[in-house]
Amino acid sequence: MKPLTKTSLVAGALALAMAVPAQAKTLTVITSLGAVPGPRAYVAIYVTDPKGKVYDTIHVAGREAKYHQHLRGWVRGARKSRTKPHSVTGASAGSGKVLKAQFEIADNLIAAGYQVRVDTAVENFADVPKAAVLTLGKDTSVRGRGIVRKVEVH
Amino acid sequence: MQSARSLHRWVSYGAILPGLLLAVTGVALSLMPLNEAVSTGSLTPAADVSVADVASAIARDVPGVERIAKSANHTITADFFHADTFGSVVFDPATGNISPKPEPTGMWGTLKSLHRSLFLGDIGRGVTGLTALSMLFLSVTGVWIIVSRMGGWRALISPPATRGWKLVHFQAIRIALAGLAITSLSGVVMSLSSFSLLPSTNTPEPLFPDLSGAQMIAIAQMEALQSTPLSQFRELIFPFDGDPTEPFMLATNSGVAFVDPATGQITAFEPKSLWGHLYELVYLLHTGQGAWWIGLLMGLSICAAPVAVASGVALVLTRPKSPLSGIKIAPASRAKDVILVGSEGGTTWIFAAELARKLTEAGRAVHVAAINDMRENYPKADNLFFFAATYGQGEAPESAHQFDKVFAKFERKDIAVSVLGFGDRSYPEFCGFAQYISAQAKRAGFECLDELTLIDRQSLQAFAAWGAQIGEKLGISLTLAPRLATTAPTHLTLLRNTRLGEEVGAPVSILRFEIPNKGFAKFGAGDLLGILPPGSDVPRFYSLASSTKDGFLEICVRRQEGGLCSTHLTQLVPGARIKAFIKPNPQFRPARNSNPMILIGAGAGIGPLMGFLRGSKGVKPAHLFWGGRSEQSDFLYQGELKTCVETGQLTQLSTAFSRDQSPAYVQTRLKEQSSEVARLISEGAEILICGGVNMAQDVARTLDEILMPNGTSVAQLKSQKRYLEDVY
Incomplete structure (x- = not known):
């Protein structure tokens, strides 16, 4: 009985190791905001394929679901992928806020040109879809538009 | 009716403060669209x-x-x-000019936020939403109360016939109603939408x-x-x-x-989406954003809401004096004598107040309360008086619904109980509820101060005799003489005067009066309204076309050549006041069963018949034979009768007009339908007749002819109390 147990333990450990994609990375995305006019901003940080189809949502700042439609690139991309945008939500963001979040992605997707995108919306001001677009494997830091100063991925 | 009114009152108590706040801020905000239109030049x-x-x-x-x-x-x-x-x-x-966007001024933003959420975030938004719902409820019940009290939708636009605070309240409500109904309904929709309880717009x-x-x-x-x-x-x-x-x-x-x-x-x-279009309409109506004049109209209408609230408060504060006012009522803990009242209309309170007043004058500590408010103990009391009216088929009246519960909890048995019943001997279950109390008291082992006494139709003699007997037992002299509305004339205010028949020389008026106060005697259709014309102490009596439950007093008056009282009455305008009192007339009313009734009348004689019809609520199949002069001119209650036929409350309506193309009288119609009339009578129908003596004689002759083949007669029906006449 004893050797058998040992073998199955080893097999189990192997199987577990296989379940985690062997070539995957845990990355940190750092989104720095500039001056936010008026009230606080809603921000969506998400991963898409090169065409904008949402693959994963990393973080959404701003909890009121009824304002999420203003994060237009994110809503659009999620609609294209026919997956519901899951709501990884936190508080809406003010001026100078730095949003840090981690996500995991397979190497082959990085090689396929998957992107980290950031959308912003501020009440009474412009909704900015694609305020920043960072192509993984190519950029580590890009300048943003509107209220997004820059986005970095390490 | 009563419950709708009290619900209306309680909801308004709850909504009064937030409602006022919403009304005042709403009126101020109604100027916002105009202000914006002017300041940005988009007025054109x-x-x-x-x-x-x-x-x-x-x-x-x-x-x-x-x-x-x-x-x-x-x-x-x-x-x-x-x-x-x-x-x-x-x-x-228009000009192509570009200018900096004006800073949203602080005042409008603050007002808006106060109006939306009382500065309290989601809780405040919930409060304002509920307040809008209450306002909507009050608008609906308010309309319902007005319509049912004044008897028709026309009441909403016809000139009101009240005075004082009631008039102010009524007028303010009429002005505020449109604005309130629209803004509260739209406010409820907007509130639900902001809480995402409605589909996204x-x-x-x-x-x-x-x-x-x-x-x-x-x-x-x-x-x-x-x-x-x-x-x-x-x-x-x-x-x-x-x-x-x-x-x-x-x-x-x-x-x-x-x-x-x-x-x-x-x-x-x-x-x-269709819902999106609808919601925009709701938003437009609520805010006036996009049509500043709608905003202004709403604002103007709602200006009247605070006036309605203020006058409503004044109404509550100036409600008619209670019969107990002016009597020094002892607290329950110290009272020697306790009077508990079970009353439906309020008359029983007047009798109770009279006993309390006379006992107090004799130096005794007296406590008076509704039976529902009976305590578990009256530690100092020697005597417990129950003054009980009866409702319907021997049931407990409004202020005594809790009798069984409170009576079972009462702790003392060493207290002398006296039960006095008030009722009308012509009804079945005469004083049924008083008999029930008396039986319960005996069963529970209470000592009886005296035997159960029943007062028929507010008989003052019987009440005085009972008082003398009680006084003897208590060792004091007790002279009870209550002042009832039936003995003392009360001022009645005319609500409306519907005048007909002028063209055919038979001027007749349907006069509707307000029931003055809670203490006013209860009355039924067929009872008499004694009216004292100005400058005369001799009353003239008119049959009532309504009962207390209808919520108004109504009579039909034919103007007689040179008739002092009828001329005066038919010329009254709404708001005018007359002196009048109720005289019960229990001999002339339909039996309380579901047998058919044949109502026969001519001219103003339709009054009590109409009242019976209103009171039957369709329980008794009703056949009305009525004669007038011309369908175009003196067809009394034409609209209401047609409605009764449509709803089935009136099984058959047969009219005869003596001056129209093929002149006919009621007896003509009776002959035409003789077999149907005979059949109804054989099935136990009763006949109620109201009108002039000549018509009554003609009708009796005709009916005798119809009944002869069946071996019965008018005289026989009369002896069975199935042939009742009110003839003048």
Whole structure:
């Protein structure tokens, strides 16, 4: 009985190791905001394929679901992928806020040109879809538009 | 009716403070659309230009423009992001002028936030939503009370016939009603929507189009924008920062479209849902945003709401004096004598008050309360008096519904009980509830101060005799003489005077009076209203066409040549007052069963018959034979009778007019339908007749002819109390 147990333990450990994609990375995305006019901003940080189809949502700042439609690139991309945008939500963001979040992605997707995108919306001001677009494997830091100063991925 | 009124009152108590706040801030906010229209110059309609004209002008003068929007008030604003700053400007399509967007002044924002949420966030929004719901409820029940009290929808627009605070309250409500109903209904919808309890009103984006990605053409050349007039325009979102992979998003009155910047054509369109259109109407009605004059009208209407509240408070404070006022009532803990009252209409309270007054004058400590409010103990009491009226078939009246519960909890048995019943011997179950109390008291082992005494039809003699007997037992002299509405005339206010028959020389009026107060005697259709004409102490009696339950007093009066009282009455205008009292007439009313009734009358004699019809509520099949002069001129209650026929409350209506093309009298109609009449009588129908002596004689003769073959007669029916006449 004893050797058998040992073998199955080893097999189990192997199987577990296989379940985690062997070539995957845990990355940190750092989104720095500039001056936010008026009230606080809603921000969506998400991963898409090169065409904008949402693959994963990393973080959404701003909890009121009824304002999420203003994060237009994110809503659009999620609609294209026919997956519901899951709501990884936190508080809406003010001026100078730095949003840090981690996500995991397979190497082959990085090689396929998957992107980290950031959308912003501020009440009474412009909704900015694609305020920043960072192509993984190519950029580590890009300048943003509107209220997004820059986005970095390490 | 009563319960609707008390529900109305309790809801208004609860909603009074937030309701006032919403009304006052709402009135102030009603000026906002006009203020905006004036300050931005959009008071005059926008010139009829296309979105392409406007957008290209703005794109030329505002670098970094990313959004152009037209507010509900037709103000056009452009938002831009240029040199790392966001900003907004206002564009005047008539002149092409661009000016900085005026700072939203603090006052409007503060008012709006107070009106929306009382500065309390979601809790405040919940409170205002519930308040709007209460206002809606009050508007509906208010209309219902007015309509049912005044007897018809016309009451909402006809001149009111009350005075004092009631008049102010009524007028203010009429003015406020439209505004309140509309803004509260729309407010409820908006509140539900803000809590996401209604489907979303936003039109979703159409599916994102595939774009050619080619060079953007000039905005002025884009066909989608050229073909959209400014009047249809809502919003245009530019590709941010000239992003070539982004389309223009164009929102119009009818939906949301994507426009390809390379072709200027619409590539995808999502129409606005029906609900979205509806919600915009709701929003327009509530805020006046987009039609400043609607805002002003609503504001003006709701101005009357605080007046309605103030006069309503005044009404409650000045309600008719209780019969107990002026009597020094002892607290329950010290009372020697306790009087517990079970009353439906309030008359029993007058008797109770009289006993309390006389006992107090004799130096005894007396406590008076409703039977429902009976305590578990009266530690100092020697005597417990129950004054009990009866409701319906021997049931407990309103203020004694809790009798069984409170009586079972009562702790002392060493107290002498006296039960006095009030009722009408002509009804079955005479004083049924008083008999029940007496039996319960005996069973529980209470000592009886005296035997159960029953007072028939408010008999003052019987009450005085009972008082003398009680006084003897208590060792005091007790002379009881209550002043009832039936003995003392009361002022009645005329609500309306419907005048008919002038053209055919038979002027007749349907006069409706207000029931003056709670203590006013209860009355039924067929009872008599004794009216004292000015300058005369001799009353004239008119049969009542209504009962207490109808909520008003109504009589039909035919103007007699040279008749002092009838001439006076038929010329009264709403608001006029007369002196009158009730004289019960229990001999003339339908039996309380479900047998059919044949109602026969002529002219003003329809009054009590109409009252019986109103009171039967369809329980008794009713056949009405009525004669007048001309269908065009003196057809009394024409509309209400037709409704009764439609609802089935009146099985058959047979009218005869003596001056119309084929002249006929009621007896003509009776003969025509003799077999039906005979059948009804054989089935136990009773006959109630009201009108002049001659008509009554003719009708009796005709009915005898009809009944002869069946071996019965009018005389026989009379002996069975199935043939009742009220003849003048």
